[in-house]
Amino acid sequence: xxxxxxxxxxxxxxxxxxxxxxxxxxxxxxxxxxxxxxxxxxxxxxxxxxxxxxxxxxxxxxxxxxxxxxxxxxxxxxxxxxxxxxxxxxxxxxxxxxxxxxxxxxxxxxxxxxxxxxxxxxxxxxxxxxxxxxxxxxxxxxxxxxxxxxxxxxxxxxxxxxxxxxxxxxxxxxxxxxxxxxxxxxxxxxxxxxxxxxxxxxxxxxxxxxxxxxxxxxxxxxxxxxxxxxxxxxxxxxxxxxxxxxxxxxxxxxxxxxxxxxxxxxxxxxxxxxxxxxxxxxxxxxxxxxxxxxxxxxxxxxxxxxxxxxxxxxxxxxxxxxxxxxxxxxxxxxxxxxxxxxxxxxxxxxxxxxxxxxxxxxxxxxxxxxxxxxxxxxxxxxxxxxxxxxxxxxxxxxxxxxxxxxxxxxxxxxxxxxxxxxxxxxxxxxx
Numbered sequence: 316x317x318x319x320x321x322x323x324x325x326x327x328x329x330x331x332x333x334x335x336x337x338x339x340x341x342x343x344x345x346x347x348x349x350x351x352x353x354x355x356x357x358x359x360x361x362x363x364x365x366x367x368x369x370x371x372x373x374x375x376x377x378x379x380x381x382x383x384x385x386x387x388x389x390x391x392x393x394x395x396x397x398x399x400x401x402x403x404x405x406x407x408x409x410x411x412x413x414x415x416x417x418x419x420x421x422x423x424x425x426x427x428x429x430x431x432x433x434x435x436x437x438x439x440x441x442x443x444x445x446x447x448x449x450x451x452x453x454x455x456x457x458x459x460x461x462x463x464x465x466x467x468x469x470x471x472x473x474x475x476x477x478x479x480x481x482x483x484x485x486x487x488x489x490x491x492x493x494x495x496x497x498x499x500x501x502x503x504x505x506x507x508x509x510x511x512x513x514x515x516x517x518x519x520x521x522x523x524x525x526x527x528x529x530x531x532x533x534x535x536x537x538x539x540x541x542x543x544x545x546x547x548x549x550x551x552x553x554x555x556x557x558x559x560x561x562x563x564x565x566x567x568x569x570x571x572x573x574x575x576x577x578x579x580x581x582x583x584x585x586x587x588x589x590x591x592x593x594x595x596x597x598x599x600x601x602x603x604x605x606x607x608x609x610x611x612x613x614x615x616x617x618x619x620x621x622x623x624x625x626x627x628x629x630x631x632x633x634x635x636x637x638x639x640x641x642x643x644x645x646x647x648x649x650x651x652x653x654x655x656x657x658x659x660x661x662x663x664x665x666x667x668x669x670x671x672x673x674x675x676x677x678x679x680x681x682x683x684x685x686x687x688x689x690x691x692x693x694x695x696x697x698x699x700x701x702x703x704x705x706x707x708x709x710x711x712x713x714x715x716x717x718x719x720x721x722x723x724x725x726x727x728x729x730x731x732x733x734x735x736x737x738x739x740x741x742x743x744x745x746x
Contacts, residue, residue, distance in 0.1 A: 317649070318537040319729040326557065326733045327541050331531035333553045334543050338444035338458055338526035340378030340401035340579045343549065345456060347380045347556060347577060348373070354563045356382055365599075367606030371563050374599060378402065378522075378579035379589035381599055382559065386567045391607060393620030394600060396574040396708070397558075397739050398591060398698050399551035399627065400581035403544070404429035404721050406436070406489065408443060408523035413493070413503040421494035423463055423503055426485075428524060429582030430695075433483045435722035436527075437467045441491060443503075445523035447511050455511040461528040462506070463491035491525070527723045539649065539729055546725040550715055551626035552577045554732055558740035569745030571621070572603065581627070581698055591698035597705050622671055623710040624742060625663060625699030626735070628725075629653035629686050631716035641689050646716050648728035651682035652735040655697070655712040663699030668711030671742075679741035681734045684716070 319327070337343035348358075356371040366372065373382035378401050385391060406425035413423050423443070427433075440461035447455045465488075470476060483489065494500055507523065508515040531543030559575045567573055580590040587593050604614035629652075632645035646653045654672055655662040664672075676683040688694040703710040715731040 317539070317730075319539055323730050323733045324533075324538070326736065327533060327729045329557070330541070330550065330553045330732055331543060333556075334531055334545055334549050337401070337545065337549055338442065339446070339522075339524050341446045341454070341456055341522065342444060342458065343401040343552065343577070344375055344378050344380050347382075347552070348375060350556060350560065351380075351382055354560050356563070365602050365606050367603070376595050377589040379595060380575075380577045381596060382575040383599075383603060384559075384563060384567045384573040385603075385607070386569065386572070388568060389570060391572045391617070392570045393572070393617045393622075394574050394603075394708070395569070395571045395743055396576060396596075396621065396623040396702070397555040397742070398576040398578065398596070398623060398625050398702055399555055400548045400578045400585075400591070400698060401552060402429070402579050402582050403547060403549070404431040404582050406431075406441075406491070406525035408445075408503070408521065413500065415496060415500040419495050419497060420492055421496060421500040422490040423493050425490060425525065427489070430721050432719070432722045433485070433489060434481055435719070435724065436489070436525075437465050439723060440464055440528050441525045441723075442528045443507070443523050443525055445521065447507060447513065447518050447523075448520035449513060449517040450519045455513055457507050457511040457523070459506070459510055463493040463525075465489060465491050529724065533729060541727045541729050541732070542724055544724055546717060546727055547628035547720050548581065548626075548714075550628060550717075550727060550732060551735070554715075554736040555626055555739050557736045558743065561740055562743050567743070569743065571745070573743045574600075578698055585698055585701050590701075592701040592705070594705075596702065600706065618706055618708055621706075621708045622668075623699070623702050623706075623708045624672070624739065625697050625702060625710055625712045626739070627655075627697040627699075627712065627714045628717045628720055629655055629714040630720065631718055633718060639689060639692050641687050644685060644687050646684040646686050648716065649730045650684045650716070651676070651731060652713050652738060653684045653686045653716050655694075655714065656685060656687050657694055660700060661694050661696040662712035663697070663703040663710040664712045665709075667709050671709065672711045672713060675738050675742040679738040681738045681741075683734075683738070686716075
C-alpha cells in the first residue's frame with residue numbers, strides 16, 4: 316500500500332479540473348484549445364493554408380482537436396502520433412426535447428449514445444451539455460448543471476429485482492425527470508437557450524448529451540483511487556495533453572513531428588468527419604507533409620517513418636469477476652499503463668508496436684502491464700485499428716486500467732495517470 320506522491324496527486328487534481336471542464340466532447344475541445352493557447356500554439360483554419368515552418372499549431376473540427384509541433388533542429392523524418400477520444404457514453408437529447416406525462420412529470424427525451432452501463436445512471440443528479448447552433452452557423456456551448464434524475468423503481472413495486480436482477484428498457488426506463496407541473500411544462504430548449512444567452516427561436520441545430528454532476532474525488536486507504544465520470548477516455552486525452560504541454564515548453568528535440576489527436580465519436584464507431592475513421596487526421600498529415608516537402612511522395616515517405624500510440628482506457632482484473640479475465644494475465648491498480656493485445660486485431664498492437672511501447676516505458680522508467688482477453692469474453696475496440704488502416708502507420712494500443720468502464724462513474728489509480736503521461740512525453744521525445 317503506497318501513498319501517491321505529491322506530483323501524482325497534483326497531476327490527478329489537474330485531471331479532475333479537466334474532466335469538470337469537459338462535460339461534452341465540444342467542451343473538451345474548447346478546454347484543450349484554451350490550454351494550447353496558453354502554451355503558445357497557433358490556430359490553423361482548415362479552409363486556409365497550413366504553415367510548414369517550425370512551430371506549434373492546432374486545428375479543431377467539431378468535438379475533435381489535432382495539434383502538432385514541427386521541430387526546428389532538422390527536416391522532420393516522420394510523425395509521432397498519440398491518439399485518444401473526447402466522447403463518452405451518455406444520453407443524447409432528441410429533437411422532441413421534452414414532454415409531460417399524464418401525471419405531470421416533465422421528462423427529457425433522450426436516446427442512448429454508446430455502450431452505457433444503464434444502471435449506473437440511476438438515482439444520481441445529471442446535467443446536459445454540448446453545443447447549440449444558431450441560424451448563422453455560430454456555435455454556442457451550453458452546460459446546465461444538475462437538472463435531472465432517472466429514479467429507480469422502489470423495491471416494494473419490483474420484488475423480483477432481488478431474485479431476477481434489474482432489467483432496464485432503453486426507451487421506457489431511461490427518460491430523466493426534470494420537473495413536475497400542474498399545467499404547462501417548460502421546454503428544455505428554452506432552458507438551454509437561456510443558459511447560452513440566446514433566443515429559443517435562434518436554435519437551428521444541437522448536439523446535447525447528459526453528464527453526471529458529482530465532482531471527481533480521490534479515496535482509499537492511502538488516497539490511491541480516483542473516481543470520476545468520463546475517464547474513458549478523458550484520462551488519455553489529459554495525459555497526452557499534459558505531456559504535449561511539457562515538450563512545447565522545453566522544445567521538441569526529436570527528429571519527428573509530434574502530433575496530439577483527440578477525436579470524437581469513438582463510442583459510436585468513429586465513422587464521422589471528426590472521428591478516427593474519418594479523414595481529419597489523414598488530411599492534416601498530408602497537408603503538413605506537403606507544406607514541408609515539395610512532392611506527394613514526401614507524404615508517403617514520412618508515413619513510412621511514422622508511428623502512433625492509440626491511448627484509450629484498459630481493464631484491470633475485477634476482484635469480484637476474476638473468472639471473466641485471462642487466467643494468467645491480471646493487470647492491477649498502480650501497475651502502470653497497459654499494453655492492449657488481441658489476436659483478431661480489435662486492438663492494433665503487433666510485435667513492432669509492442670517493442671516501440673516497451674522501449675518508451677523502459678526509457679521513461681515507468682512500470683507497465685499487458686492485457687489480453689479471456690478467449691470466451693470478446694474485447695472492445697479502439698481508434699487504433701482505424702488509424703492503422705487509413706494511414707498504414709505502425710500503431711499500438713495502450714491505456715490506463717479502470718474498473719467500472721462505461722459506468723457513469725469510473726475508477727482508476729492516481730499513480731497510473733502520471734505514469735501514462737510520462738511515457739507519452741518520452742515517446743514524443745525520441746524514445
